[in-house]
Amino acid sequence: MNGVAVIGFAQAGGVVTTSGVETLVPVFEEALARAGLGRRDIDFWCSGSSDYLAGRAFSFVSAVDAIGAVPPIAESHVEMDAAWALYEAYLKILSGEASTALVYGFGKGTAGDLNRVLALQMDPYTVAPLWPDAISVAALQARLAIDAGRCSEDDMAAVAAQRGHQAPDSPYVSMPLREHDVAPVADGAAAVVLAAGDRVAGRRAAWIERIEHRIEAQGFGELPAMPAPEVDVAALHAPFTHQELLLRRAFGLSGGVRYVPFTENAMFSAGLSRIGVAAEEVMAGRAAKALGHATSGPLLQQNLTCVLGSRS
Amino acid sequence: METLAAPLTIAFDYTRSLGPVLGRFMAGLRDRRVMGGRTADGRVHVPPLEYDPVTHEPVTDLVEVAPSGTVISWTWTGRPLEGQPLDWPFGWALIRLDGADTALLHAVDAGSAEAMRTGMRVRIRWAADRVGHIRDIECFEPGTATAGPPGPESEPVTMMTTPIRLHYRHTTSVEEDRYLRALAEGRIIGQRCPACRKVYVPPRFCPADGVAPDEVVEVAGRGTVTTFCVVNVPFAGQRLTPPYVVAQVLLDGADIPVPHLILGVPAEEVRMGLRVAAVWRDRADWGTTPENISHFAPSGEPDAAYETYAEHL
Numbered sequence: 040m041n042g043v044a045v046i047g048f049a050q051a052g053g054v055v056t057t058s059g060v061e062t063l064v065p066v067f068e069e070a071l072a073r074a075g076l077g078r079r080d081i082d083f084w085c086s087g088s089s090d091y092l093a094g095r096a097f098s099f100v101s102a103v104d105a106i107g108a109v110p111p112i113a114e115s116h117v118e119m120d121a122a123w124a125l126y127e128a129y130l131k132i133l134s135g136e137a138s139t140a141l142v143y144g145f146g147k148g149t150a151g152d153l154n155r156v157l158a159l160q161m162d163p164y165t166v167a168p169l170w171p172d173a174i175s176v177a178a179l180q181a182r183l184a185i186d187a188g189r190c191s192e193d194d195m196a197a198v199a200a201q202r203g204h205q206a207p208d209s210p211y212v213s214m215p216l217r218e219h220d221v222a223p224v225a226d227g228a229a230a231v232v233l234a235a236g237d238r239v240a241g242r243r244a245a246w247i248e249r250i251e252h253r254i255e256a257q258g259f260g261e262l263p264a265m266p267a268p269e270v271d272v273a274a275l276h277a278p279f280t281h282q283e284l285l286l287r288r289a290f291g292l293s294g295g296v297r298y299v300p301f302t303e304n305a306m307f308s309a310g311l312s313r314i315g316v317a318a319e320e321v322m323a324g325r326a327a328k329a330l331g332h333a334t335s336g337p338l339l340q341q342n343l344t345c346v347l348g349s350r351s
Numbered sequence: 352m353e354t355l356a357a358p359l360t361i362a363f364d365y366t367r368s369l370g371p372v373l374g375r376f377m378a379g380l381r382d383r384r385v386m387g388g389r390t391a392d393g394r395v396h397v398p399p400l401e402y403d404p405v406t407h408e409p410v411t412d413l414v415e416v417a418p419s420g421t422v423i424s425w426t427w428t429g430r431p432l433e434g435q436p437l438d439w440p441f442g443w444a445l446i447r448l449d450g451a452d453t454a455l456l457h458a459v460d461a462g463s464a465e466a467m468r469t470g471m472r473v474r475i476r477w478a479a480d481r482v483g484h485i486r487d488i489e490c491f492e493p494g495t496a497t498a499g500p501p502g503p504e505s506e507p508v509t510m511m512t513t514p515i516r517l518h519y520r521h522t523t524s525v526e527e528d529r530y531l532r533a534l535a536e537g538r539i540i541g542q543r544c545p546a547c548r549k550v551y552v553p554p555r556f557c558p559a560d561g562v563a564p565d566e567v568v569e570v571a572g573r574g575t576v577t578t579f580c581v582v583n584v585p586f587a588g589q590r591l592t593p594p595y596v597v598a599q600v601l602l603d604g605a606d607i608p609v610p611h612l613i614l615g616v617p618a619e620e621v622r623m624g625l626r627v628a629a630v631w632r633d634r635a636d637w638g639t640t641p642e643n644i645s646h647f648a649p650s651g652e653p654d655a656a657y658e659t660y661a662e663h664l
Contacts, residue, residue: 056524057521057522057524058524060556061526061563064562067561078561093519093521094361094517094521104556104558107558107561108558108559147522150519150520150521151517151519151520152432155433155517159515162398163365164369164373165373165485166456167513168485168513169456169457170432170433171443171456172432172435175428175443176456178443179443179456182424182469183423183424183445186424211427213426213427213428213443214464216426
């Protein structure tokens with residue numbers, strides 16, 4: 040079996056259609072072309088999306104139209120960012136049930152009021168009925184982080200600047216979060232092609248050296264230390280600037296690490312895209328080792344980390 | 352390209368059953384008391400956890416805490432969103448109630464952001480009508496309060512209802528847009544898959560081949576009932592009185608049937624192979640909607656041969 044590698048990645052910019060199908064078809068084509076595989080070479084398809092984003096029931100079922108499911112395919116879905124679909128596909132390959140997989144995520148985050156929709160992923164008994172919007176909840180975390188000396192508004196502005204969002208007089212949206220601290224909501228779609236070691240066969244590849252999923256303990260927003268190995272590049276999924284700083288600290292990333300800025304909050308594909316971007320760094324030879332990170336929840340309640348490396 | 356778009360609201364009252372811990376917590380709120388759950392390490396969690404995060408044992412030790420506490424973090428909301436506790440500007444806060452070791456999220460009616468600060472003392476403002484729900488706490492307000500006199504706990508709450516209402520702007524695909532605009536002109540169109548040559552009505556990416564549809568094809572307003580069901584069950588929002596028939600109609604020239612109503616014939620006379628024709632509403636009422644076709648009714652032609660629709664069953 041000899042490991043699992045990312046061998047292709049593509050993402051869509053701009054507007055995603057409601058069903059996702061029209062956007063996904065060219066994204067699949069591009070990811071497959073980069074992987075040097077055809078549609079029928081894929082053993083397993085796995086997606087991440089949520090009906091709440093565009094308000095359409097069973098949207099992941101209609102998205103399967105983009106695959107062309109004749110003859111029948113093996114397919115699965117997670118109601119999470121597609122980074123968690125990648126985790127499922129990785130296990131599928133490790134278990135020997137597939138030797139190739141295409142993982143995709145899509146979401147039309149601009150269809151509704153995302154900030155309000157996200158309240159529904161909080162505890163349904165004691166929190167969600169209050170409709171606490173995601174930005175307000177993240178602001179509570181940011182203030183705790185500032186009060187604890189973990190970061191400052193200046194540090195956050197510096198992250199915003201790296202993202203190209205910094206504005207000198209950026210107004211507060213939810214104190215202490217300013218407009219430039221909040222990654223803009225966007226539509227998104229992305230696809231990653233995975234292959235078992237014996238199917239890589241000379242292709243450009245970023246090998247998955249480590250992948251893990253951490254869930255916070257019950258309660259509200261405590262980020263455990265998640266020490267990561269030394270990497271050259273990190274692509275962190277941090278919808279708010281203070282979270283970028285909390286994550287760098289939790290991973291113990293050193294000053295020499297280059298960060299790929301997180302610029303848009305494209306729900307359900309952003310996390311997969313971070314892993315894809317990290318893999319691109321390795322496949323293009325710009326990094327020997329890269330960290331891709333995906334999160335879920337306004338307080339980084341779920342974190343998936345994927346360390347990718349080259350094999351020369 | 353700007354395609355047709357329209358507002359869409361979805362709403363549902365979620366009912367959730369409560370276990371022994373949250374049932375007692377919600378019953379407490381109804382009685383103006385806040386119950387915390389003590390875990391094996393001695394910490395009191397408010398809201399209580401159902402299972403100890405360290406030992407994973409069920410939490411059974413519930414203790415009353417004070418209806419006032421301390422703000423440990425806060426933010427300010429200038430424009431409250433639909434459904435939030437207050438509909439005027441307020442603070443969101445993490446509040447550690449006296450006697451608790453963890454913080455509860457809720458709203459603080461403080462008047463202005465300047466009145467909010469970490470460490471401020473706040474107390475519960477109880478809702479007038481309490482039903483055993485987290486919203487029995489209307490919000491918090493500056494000040495302190497002490498717990499009422501001890502008394503027996505009332506029956507645990509077993510079920511809670513939370514209405515959910517979400518608003519979207521639904522945007523059509525290019526193919527859907529083309530289909531709806533044709534309907535507004537009294538035409539029914541499909542599009543042909545360039546790979547398998549099948550005509551989809553409404554037009555869509557071919558689910559068998561995963562490719563964009565190509566040639567636009569106008570199809571007939573008449574076709575064949577492939578299969579059908581008689582609706583006998585009333586439901587919320589129903590527009591017709593049962594019994595009535597919903598059928599799959601394979602329009603002449605199309606390779607996939609569309610669902611529609613079959614009226615103008617007693618339900619027991621609808622059959623597979625029945626030939627039907629679209630009955631359009633008055634032209635003055637047409638819009639970019641499938642509702643331009645009121646229903647299908649028997650066309651009077653002889654029934655279609657089984658072989659002509661067998662592959663659609």
